Amino acid sequence: MVHERVRPGHVGGEDNTSIYTGQTAVGTYDPGTRLDRGGNALLGGDEPTTMPQLMTQGATVFNNVCANCHQRDGKGLPGSFPPLAKSDFLMADKTRAIGVVMHGLQGPVRVNGQTFNSVMPDFGLSDAQIASALTYVRNSFGNQGEMVTVAEVAAVRAGGKKPASALALAGGTATGRARRK
Ligand code: HEC
Numbered sequence: 001m002v003h004e005r006v007r008p009g010h011v012g013g014e015d016n017t018s019i020y021t022g023q024t025a026v027g028t029y030d031p032g033t034r035l036d037r038g039g040n041a042l043l044g045g046d047e048p049t050t051m052p053q054l055m056t057q058g059a060t061v062f063n064n065v066c067a068n069c070h071q072r073d074g075k076g077l078p079g080s081f082p083p084l085a086k087s088d089f090l091m092a093d094k095t096r097a098i099g100v101v102m103h104g105l106q107g108p109v110r111v112n113g114q115t116f117n118s119v120m121p122d123f124g125l126s127d128a129q130i131a132s133a134l135t136y137v138r139n140s141f142g143n144q145g146e147m148v149t150v151a152e153v154a155a156v157r158a159g160g161k162k163p164a165s166a167l168a169l170a171g172g173t174a175t176g177r178a179r180r181k
Pocket residue numbers: 061062065066067068069070080081082083084087088089090091097100101105106107108109111116117118119120121133134137166
């Protein structure tokens with residue numbers, strides 16, 4: 001017996017893209033849901049070891065996380081978010097900077113002669129994400145510094161979880177004006 005029947009749902013002609021866009025998902029990009037801990041693909045999954053790898057992953061972490069506050073150009077927002085561009089605080093002490101990104105920061109902090117007194121939360125980033133983000137910000141916006149390795153971040157993590165308050169960290173500010181008025 002020979003079957004000869006019209007396939008249901010099949011019509012000829014060109015694709016009507018006003019009905020079907022060809023995309024498999026249409027939605028609002030929402031980085032806020034992707035900040036869960038771990039080496040997820042969005043923020044770079046593989047462990048970066050070389051400077052180019054750290055910079056590439058760091059750009060992703062920076063643009064998805066840090067830029068929301070510190071701005072794409074790293075200049076921050078006066079009165080709210082301190083600059084990373086040419087930040088004396090950032091560049092003065094690598095280990096301290098690791099602590100800030102790992103644990104967050106609150107309380108008064110002096111950056112390039114300006115005092116900020118706000119809160120940066122702990123984002124639960126992986127060691128690789130912290131290392132790459134810091135390598136990136138320390139080598140962008142006019143900054144120049146050594147890379148921050150995953151091993152250095154791991155060493156800070158192993159050193160104990162001290163809540164980062166700017167006062168506790170203030171001992172080594174680049175300006176040397178850490179004392180309370
Ligand atoms: C939700 C907003 C927010 C995000 C996102 C954020 N920060 Fe911050 N950051 C702040 C605030 C606010 C301070 C100042 C905290 C204070 O006043 O004690 C700060 C301070 C800092 C400092 C020390 C001061 C300076 O400017 O040198 C560094 C370094 C820093 N952030 C790096 C980062 C990096 C790297 C990321 C991304 C992984 C990041 N921040 C994401 C809000 C944010």
